[in-house]
Amino acid sequence: MPKWCCVLAMPEIKPGDPPPSGYLQWHAWARIQHHAGLRQKRCRMCGLWRFPQEKCCTTLRKERRGIGEGNVVSVPDERGVKGN
Numbered sequence: 001m002p003k004w005c006c007v008l009a010m011p012e013i014k015p016g017d018p019p020p021s022g023y024l025q026w027h028a029w030a031r032i033q034h035h036a037g038l039r040q041k042r043c044r045m046c047g048l049w050r051f052p053q054e055k056c057c058t059t060l061r062k063e064r065r066g067i068g069e070g071n072v073v074s075v076p077d078e079r080g081v082k083g084n
C-alpha cells in the first residue's frame with residue numbers, strides 16, 4: 001500500500017492580509033484572521049460570508065463608486081488598540 005504525504009507550501013500570513021487563491025491556503029489564512037479577532041460578515045447582496053478584507057458585491061460596488069475603504073482593515077491587537 002503506497003503511503004502519501006502532502007506538503008503545503010505557505011507564504012507568511014499576517015492578519016489583515018488579502019485572501020490567497022488556493023483552497024487549503026484560504027483555510028490556513030482564515031484561521032489566522034479568526035485568531036487575530038477578525039470575523040466574517042454575511043454579504044447582504046449574495047448571502048456569502050466574508051472577512052472584511054475579502055471583496056464581495058458590496059465592497060466591489062463601493063469601489064466602483066469611489067467610496068471604498070481600500071485594503072485598510074483594523075485588526076484589534078492584544079492591548080485592544082485598533083489601528084487605522
Ligand SMILES: [Zn+2]
Nearest residue numbers: 043046056057
Ligand atoms: Zn456578495
